[in-house]
Amino acid sequence: MKKLPALALAALLAVLPGCTVGEKTTADPATGALGLELVPWEGGPEYWKQFAKADAAGWDEPEFFPIVAWYNGVSSQQEVDFDKALGINTYIGMPENFDAAWLDANGMFWIGGAINETFTEQTPSWVGYILDDEVDGRFEPAAGRKHLADIAATVPDGLFKYANFTYMVLENDLPVRDSERYVNDFTDVVSVDKYWYTIPHCSNEPYRDVSLVPIAQPECRTASSYGRTMQALRQRDAEDGKLQPLWQFVENMGGTDSEASFSGNIYPEQLRGAVMNSIIHEARGILYFNQSLAGDCRGSNVFRLAQVTAGYCGTEQVDAARVVNNQIHQLAPVLNTQSLDFQSNESIDSMLKVVDGYAYFFTMLAPGAAPGSYPMSLPDGVDGKEVEVLFEERQLRVSDGSWSDNFEHEYSYHIYKVKL
Incomplete structure (x- = not known):
């Protein structure tokens, strides 16, 4: 695990100790077990205690680790059971006729708005609110900030606020201060999407990299790029002197939305590697881009197609997600502790x-x-x-x-x- 850059680390250490989770300090001692330096973190399970709905739902338990399906649909107990067997425990995006009772009865969770009358302030499974997706790619910075602030002002009490951004916030083309404000000013949980294995960027000639944490072209289409995304996002997140959980998007098939830019689907082994590299670089949640919008294995709900379609072309990828997700769940009490700074080998x-x-x-x-x-x-x-x-x-x-x-x-x- 790499340390934060000096400036970002200084921003964390320059504030007074002894504050609670979410305030402008890590409040961590200099060293932990084995006399090793502790890696700065947001507080692990304790972080969720400040949000009434997540706290009541058990997100503060050491055994809980959020694994999210990005757009799905559930209409039967068999479908819920399939998703749970995959290790999915949280959804973002559902059809308008989705009944929150499916979540409440099965210990699953919802991040979003009230999509129909079955969602109320008393719905136990409703724990968070997504402000929006990729605002930085759709608005000029000032308009994007106003858009997020306006939505954040409407979030019901007790819910945490989440937003996903494009990789632009981790590059040097967007002004640094705009990137920092996007990442730090509106959310309690944040993520960035960049589908390194399946987007054309890595094959572009000439190759252009303006990443905050540089990614060379020979290493671009590898699992390590997902980890570097986490490193860069933490650098942005640390600039205000407080930390929030960072989540990582991984494609379960492809990350492009057009045939012209399609370069292939993620291999099962790559999917597992992308997830684990993200975990190694302190991802506190995994989100699956659950759509395949180009290529020869299309579908609007990859996980569900693997359940209901005999011989589905994405079955191996879905099974790979199941394997690594359940490894994460088995090790959640370990993952939900603070890491120690130690490198066994430079390679x-x-x-x-x-x-x-x-x-x-x-x-x-x-x-x-x-x-x-x-x-x-x-x-x-x-x-x-x-x-x-x-x-x-x-x-x-x-x-x-x-x-x-x-x-x-x-x-x-x-x-x-x-x-x-």
């Missing part, structure tokens, strides 16, 4: 958590690192001699404070558990 992007006497290392190849075998060192204070590779039914031996493992592809990831 490996990693996130370190220490929970209940175990160290957990979430690892992938760093941008530009070639697939292959890499040694990984343990920090002082981790004395375990055996490494459990979670979800792979493998054990590795520690020798002289390190172990080695193979990363076969750029999207490969390994999660290690080592006793302290």
Whole structure:
């Protein structure tokens, strides 16, 4: 896990300690377990306690991690059960005839407005409100800010406010102050969409990159670009001296809306890698772009088509989402703790958590690192001699404070558990 740049970190540390979640401080001690520096965060599950609806719905529980389907439709218990089996627990976008009772009865959640009379202020599943999508790409900055402020003023009490922006807010073409205000001034949760595996940008000639966190063309169409999006979004978010949860969009098929710009669908292994790289870079929620608008596997609801269509062309991608989503849910009590700043190897992007006497290392190849075998060192204070590779039914031996493992592809990831 990379540290925040000096200016962004200074903005966080220059304020007085001791404030509550959401105020202008991290209120974190300098060091955590193993004497390692803590990675700045928004507060984890405690963050949700300030929003009455999310708090009452259990979003403040360590076992909860939001995984969102972007536009869906539910009309039967079988469909709800299918979505839950995929690891989906939250929706944004539903048909106008959708009944909130489906959510309330199944422990699922809604972020949006009251789409019909079944949504009231007492609806337990209604926890958040989406202000709008991609305002920065549709308005001039001043008009976009007014638009968001006007909507934010109408949000019912108790709901958190969420907005998604285009990647423009993480580039250098839009004035920096406008990007910072978009990211910081209106929301309690924020995301950016950039579908690195399936948009034409990575193949453009000449290639042009104006990203806040640079992305070289050879590394553009890789899982690491999703992690760099998280890094850049955190830099923007940190500029006001307070942090909010960052969520990440991943396409479950394609990220383009026209045949002219279609370059292919995401592979199942890439989908899993994109999600995990986002997690490694401190994503606190995952949203799936659930539409396929170009190419040979089109559909307005990819998840539902995989359920109801025999031989559906996106079945493998949907199954990949199921696998990685449920890995996230199994590890939610670990993911919902503050990370420690430690790098096992310069060629490996990693996130370190220490929970209940175990160290957990979430690892992938760093941008530009070639697939292959890499040694990984343990920090002082981790004395375990055996490494459990979670979800792979493998054990590795520690020798002289390190172990080695193979990363076969750029999207490969390994999660290690080592006793302290």
